[in-house]
Amino acid sequence: MFKIQLQHILAIAAAGYLFSCTKAIDYNDPVSDDKTKPEAISNIKVSNFKGGSFITYSLPKTENLLYVKADYVINDVTGKKRQTKSSYYSDTIKVEGFAEKKEYEVTLTAVTRANVESDPVTVKVHPDTPVYKLVAKSLQISADFGGVNVQTSNVNKKPVGAIVLYKPDGAPDYAIYEQRFSDIEQVSFSSRGFDTLPKQFAVYITDQWGNNSDTVYKTINPLFEVQLDKNKFFGNTLPSDGKVGFGWVLERLWDGNHGSGWHTVQESMPLPIVATIGLGVSAKLSRFKLIGRSGYEFAHGNPKVFSIWGSNVAAPADAVLPVFAEEGAVIGDWVNLGNYTWPGPPSGANPTSPTAADRAVYNQGMEFNVPFSAPKTRFFRMAVSESWSGATMAHAMEVYIYGNTN
Incomplete structure (x- = not known):
């Protein structure tokens, strides 16, 4: 029977935040009677980081402005979308979770307390290489006592998961055998429970937004252990x-x-x-x-x-x-x-x-x-x-x- 062991999973759950703002705000505040359409945001600037970008802007001069929202696709292959919001107390919004180091489009919209939206403004961002891809570059799997050892380096100390796959003899495909999530710098763990005959293993790195690295495949003879x-x-x-x-x-x-x-x-x-x-x-x-x-x-x-x-x-x-x-x-x-x-x-x-x-x-x-x-x-x-x-x-x-x- 396959087993799933989740380590430091609270770090992954806590990192899956939806909002980025400088002050807590209730977006379900009572609806305003002012149906005036807000002006669009302006003076947009972008600062990129690993897997994301900070976007700064000037807010429209609208008294009942509630927040600015950003809508964007983070993975062109899966089409997965995200939306983040920043309150009227802030002039910056954080967009992250992008799967690649490439150009993406982000649509920014100002929203009032009456839920009236401004005209959307599209800005292009170019996030740096995401952390999960950097971690995957140092991924190594090798024989260990009773199984396989997985090692990789996470110098940015961001939440990532190492997913171990195993393909039993005669099985049509690989299945998850173990999952380990952490934000520590040096990742090293062993998946055990195997005899010393050759086994087909595979490992990939994932992040909290569901982006997955390329999979490393290897046939390994686990070492004898009692x-x-x-x-x-x-x-x-x-x-x-x-x-x-x-x-x-x-x-x-x-x-x-x-x-x-x-x-x-x-x-x-x-x-x-x-x-x-x-x-x-x-x-x-x-x-x-x-x-x-x-x-x-x-x-x-x-x-x-x-x-x-x-x-x-x-x-x-x-x-x-x-x-x-x-x-x-x-x-x-x-x-x-x-x-x-x-x-x-x-x-x-x-x-x-x-x-x-x-x-x-x-x-x-x-x-x-x-x-x-x-x-x-x-x-x-x-x-x-x-x-x-x-x-x-x-x-x-x-x-x-x-x-x-x-």
């Missing part, structure tokens, strides 16, 4: 590791019970708070899933900022880990496998007051990718540099670790 056997895990507490409190011993972190976990003492302790797990095998890690403590979502000692360190030696010596180190940094027998931040509430609410939906998402756990460049490891060492409460303690309920043990 969930590491928790029966082989063992506690490998080192002198600089966090001191366990309340009887919440380290072994509870992989006992399969999300109602119990690992918890350090609530005392003034040096950061980071560290826990070291022996994996029982040497594995190239692909990802891990961490389950936080329910009832304390985005709070208390649940990890917020942390790193994962690994060692592939049989009995690694202790090393005092820093609060932060670059990915790939080596300290003694340990190498930094990745740095992570647990995302805040999906709704955008303050972490101190998450919604019920935010809590539900949190309690499903959070999955984190291990960089493909990370070396094989026999030990999984989590170093919490910041908890959600800022206290010098940490707790977590369960960890699931994946990778290639061959």
Whole structure:
């Protein structure tokens, strides 16, 4: 069954605004009795940007003027149209969502409170290359553990979506397998759930106005991945590791019970708070899933900022880990496998007051990718540099670790 995962979709929805004005206005104000036809706008100037244009003008001298509207086609292929409005408080209107870097016509009309329209004025705009096309230029897809990895650069940090398509053997066409929406600068995610046989994938970039880039097609052999056997895990507490409190011993972190976990003492302790797990095998890690403590979502000692360190030696010596180190940094027998931040509430609410939906998402756990460049490891060492409460303690309920043990 195909799955659709929407990430940061609130950023896309919020960006789909219809009006551009300097002051909020109700376009349903009581109708005026003045049926005088307004003059057309004049002194038009255009300033172009990526995917759109600002149009400035002089307003007609009409006392009951309500707004100026712009009507335009944003995609010549689909014929899709947009309309934006700007109130009489402003001398500028923003038109955007254009699919190409080319010339477009925009029709501007002044409208009174009596809903009487001026003669339309047509202006030509020439928006620069839209962001979705710029993002598509750096789009790359490659094999990953259990699936395909998608990477691209969004230097403008505008909302875009990366759409992953998959064509099963014998299927007549591709279908959407996963969708990821975000406005972050460096986009990197993996679509998983596949065996290692050759698979037909495709990816394209879209924006909030429904413009789609060219599609990149590629046949990929996903890399072998398994969930590491928790029966082989063992506690490998080192002198600089966090001191366990309340009887919440380290072994509870992989006992399969999300109602119990690992918890350090609530005392003034040096950061980071560290826990070291022996994996029982040497594995190239692909990802891990961490389950936080329910009832304390985005709070208390649940990890917020942390790193994962690994060692592939049989009995690694202790090393005092820093609060932060670059990915790939080596300290003694340990190498930094990745740095992570647990995302805040999906709704955008303050972490101190998450919604019920935010809590539900949190309690499903959070999955984190291990960089493909990370070396094989026999030990999984989590170093919490910041908890959600800022206290010098940490707790977590369960960890699931994946990778290639061959």
